[in-house]
Amino acid sequence: MNLNKLAWRNIWRRRRRTMITAFSIGFGVMLAVTFTGSGDYTYTNMIDTGASMGMGHVTVEPVGYHLKPTLDKRLRKVDAMRERIAAMDGVSDATVRITGQAMFASARKSVGGAFIAVDPAFEREGNNLLLRSIVEGSIFSDRAERGIVIGSRLAQKLKVRIGKKIVFTTTDANGEIVSDIARITGIFTTGIDMVDGIMALLPIASVQKTLNYAPDEATLIAVLIRDQRHAEAMRDAVAGLPEASDAAVLTWKKSQPDLAGVIAFDKAGNYISQFLVGLLIAVGILNTMLMSVLERTREFGVMMAVGMAPGTLFRLVMVESFWLSIVGLILGVIITAPWYYYLYSTGIDFSGAFGNDFSYGGVLVDPVFKARLFKESVMAILGGLFTLALLAGIYPAWRAGSEPPVESLKTI
Amino acid sequence: MRILTLASRNVRRNWHRSLVTMLAMAFACGIMIFFSSLMEGMMLGSEHSVVSMNMGDIQIHAHGYRDDPDLYTRIDDADELIVALEAHGYRAASRIYAYGLLAANMASSGVQLRGVDLAHEEQVTELFKHVDKGAWLDENDGNGVVLGKKLAGTLGVGLDDELVFVGQSSDGYMANDLFRVRGILKSVSDGIDRMGVFMPMQTLRDMMVIPDGAHEIAVIRTDRTGDLAEETAWVEALAPNLEVKSWKQLMPVVARMIETADVQIMIMLVIFYIAVATVVLNAMLMNVFERIHEFGIMKALGVSPTQLVLLVFSETLILALVASLAGLVSGWWISDYYEVHGIDMSALAGSITFGGIAFDPVWYGAVTADALIYPVAFLLIVAGIAVIYPAIKAALIIPVKAIYYR
């Protein structure tokens, strides 16, 4: 009879007790999958959405721009750099943009806001949230024309519609105040009041002229990558390019510190809660294993009397812990699978409670509660619970092996 | 009480198991108290961030101002209204706004100027305490302005730098003036951070030619325990041709978020206590199972099933009471510490924004009655439910089978 078999049979001595403990482990799996999975989904969503709001997952920008984002700072030879970056592994998109503050004025009013100047040939719904959110009209077709796309609240404030002209005023490369006129070709609604109230898209070549930039100068290159988790690696790769030698390369964590902060905060809370529940589950496992050991004092005494080494008894109880956690994990997978499937495909709709316009860290959050686990997270969850269960078994296993047989045998 | 004595002896008999079970319960209870106090603190802190920082409890505008903020859409008898409000125990301050372009050396930005009635504003909001660099406004420094945090960054200016403002005054002319940066605020809200410029009211009145009236009156209650909706209605009655709204109506997203905090606490409670319930269930099952023989004898001697159930419940009650006491003491103690010191999250997150409002990076807990009572009550309930099954098992023991068990 080998240890594994004996351990397996031992945990089933008290079927109900084992099942209750296994259930608690399974419950832990379900919780971890729900909360980690929702985090994986939501954070990725928020990061990807944030990336499409202008700066990308990785931003190539002029040195010092981060602290003082003024329009005199610019990158040179951007087109070559953009091409080089777009060809890199893992990059899904790289776009050249100019970003700055401006006053927008219509016949009736003037309002302060900000613009992103883009080349419509490279802008897609995937890399540009504003483009994605267009509800009326469309983006201008040429990089050199005089079109503009503005937010719906901005349009409201200025009292303008598609086809109307507005004047935008800003400071150019030399610090001079310059203006230009543009015709509204499209209106977007993202759902974030701030964005809809101040943002506008402009054609990049026209803006370069207005700002007295050279045709290959721009504020930044926004790099979008396929898997946001690789942002840091991508930043290092881009920073290593010769074309980027006098530029600063930042990840979204630096260029969107609000978002980064909010995600870090939420993650911390998430993981701490899971850890605490895990601790409770471990206490339950400890209790179960300890009770099962204390019940078998006499039996262990006999085993040691006939020659089993104390170390072997320790191992026996540890293997029992092992089997218990396996059963718990399997049970966990069984109860979690349908629940996870539901969260993966349908999710729970909280828009009743939060509305469709909830912003967290400056980014719109999907009010539907969904979960999408990364493979690594699955491993981490199973591994973590497994380790916790084994750790919980250490004290009982030690107890099993440390009682001198003569004492154990006295208890009839 | 015979049953209680017996129960307490039984608890002591299997010390290991009792201790571990109580530990699990106390741990869960303490953690839940701490968590609840943090959530309550967040709710209060959120409301504080919104109300006391900038919005006030209630705001009054001329009809149509909020949708189309026009220089001319004003509240005419602002001063009289404020006097009437103060007579009723409220504090109120009027504000005037203007829009235009603010330029610094190399940059410019569209801004919202706010003329502040310094004496009154100090009684309504805490903006004057929220200056990060430099100082708050001063009547005597008419051209000293305070900027929002991101605006200062966008313009690339620091303290004492010069700014030029260009806008359109109410009499149709170009209004412009030179200002000096007197102070820079900490993060308040998206709007203020990006576009907020604060100056003494008289300065704005002079520059934009608005000799009287106000665009907005912010009202705060001195006694904040009353029903907000009722009080909003009362103020509305006082100002019949003006628009009166509470902060909850003006910031529905944040209001909703605060309301759902309660639900979040409930959810966490349920989760934690399910885990605890399994520990209690197992422990009490073993408790009963081990003593089948003993229970059999007791039944044979005439103890009724009800009494056995009571016995098992009493044992659980004792465990749960001791545990909740330990949990209460430890939870209260930790929560108290964090009520005073708060958790400094600035290492984790420079600023945290929900629905456009910035929140204090230091998270203070709040030890409220709710935070203390709910976790303890829940623990007792959950323990009680978990022990129903084992108790019933004890009650249904057939004496003959039990005595000869094994």
Place this chain on the structure above:
Amino acid sequence: MSEVEHIVRMQNVLKTYRQGKVDVHAVNDVSLEIENGDFAVLCGPSGSGKTSILNLIGGLDVPTSGRVWVDGIELASLDKTELSTVRKNRIGFVFQAYNLIPVMTAYENAEFVLNLQGVGESECRQRVLQTLKAVGLEGLEHRRPDEMSGGQQQRVAIARAIVTSPAIVLADEPTANVDSHTAESLLDLMQKLNREQGITFLFSTHDQHVMDRARRIITLHDGKIESDEVRG
């Protein structure tokens, strides 16, 4: 089997316990030798020290003073692991009750120590089946303890004790939990094993049935040997 002359040797063994403020001598200066092939019994009232002596011989306990040899090996020089090895290889135990592991079958229980010793699968199988047959349990190999009578369980315990060909089998009140008929048949079995296979048995008992069968009776009182008779 063993070639040593005395399977067990005890010399001036003392075992003292502290009970409250008084020292109790469970074993009070006992010297004794058990020969190869003995069928001996330690008897006496409760508290006379018979179980203690058995525990000391079995290496389950350590004397306060004095020396113990089992199969020529002095126990005092051994650490815990070495002691458990001695028990594994040279001693067989039969206890009054709860001998067996409830989740294992009769076969698996009997095989337990052979497994610990690392004996190969086929040799194990052969020895266990043979031994189970010898104790009269042929056909019951797959029964679990809760499917067997008290007497059958004790037979499995005996099988486990002898399948390793130990130097000595120590049996602590092996018949105390069974009815007299079963006790008789168990004793028949053990006597048979002693006669036919020369297995040395040392019992601790106050059961008259056992004493009647013994060839050597060592009577104890208050931790001292009162008498040591050899019968025909």
